[in-house]
Amino acid sequence: MRRWIAGILLLQICCAAQAKEYGHYDISEVISVAGAQSGQHTATINIAYLTQMLDDLGSHASGYPPQFDSPEDRQRAQRDVSLLSKMLDTVAEHFSHDPPMLMRVAMLHAYGHNLDIPGSDEQAEATFKKLLELAPNDPQSNFRCGMFYAQTATKRADAIPYLEKAKALGVQNADYWLGITYMTLGDKPKAIENLKSYTSRVPTDARAAAILDAVQHDKVKLKEGMPPASGLILKMSLDEPQVLVGFAGNGGEQIRGVRVA
Helix, strand or coil: CHHHHHHHHHHHHCCCCCCCCCCCCCHHHCEEEEECCCCCEEEEECHHHHHHHHHHHHHHHCCECCCCCCHHHHHHHHHHHHHHHHHHHHCHHHCCCCHHHHHHHHHHHHHHHHCCCCCHHHHHHHHHHHHHHHCCCCHHHHHHHHHHHHCCCCCHHHHHHHHHHHHHCCCCCHHHHHHHHHHHCCCHHHHHHHHHHHHHHCCCCHHHHHHHHHHHCCCEEEEEECCCCCEEECCCCCCCCCEEEEEECHHHCCEEEEEEC
């Protein structure tokens, strides 16, 4: 069962974009703690440095599987996410009502989920929940939350209301993610509706056009898999006679994968 997903990854690797090197960061630069005369401590977060790290992580781990230049880069990113998550947890009370900061933390945990860091999925879900309690109508908060759920093994259906709301609020790429998510849930009409919306707006996206064609012509077949990791695999080779789409699940539980033949 594991070999099926491994085969998908092997076929994809030849056509994946070459990943750039992941940077070298000093986690201690993100947060500085100073003692106050009252005996309490104050924490200062270097937003610029944190944003730089998140942008770099996002360029490698915003989807599954993450794309790194080397195994060492991936390990360094995993270490950075783990350490940064622990550091931010110690000062979480300072930004518990700050939507922009909660968004950064939610994305950090979402990247951790794609990097197979244990517990990151629960942390991402909890942080997105706090964020949306504060900013229920924020377009990007809904969109990012929907993207996170769409890349999970067992909660993809939870992505739909957030992505639909993001679409209604004007987030352009929400229709693409809705199309993909509806496809994996077996809702062909909704998948076609949203993929048509996206491809009509972005006609140069050959990958999306190939997915739309596959859905329209019933080339999507669901297949059981027992993958070793977590998240969503959505890579396609337009140079090959077939397009491969797969899904990985947490802890090796059996989930459905997709093969577009």
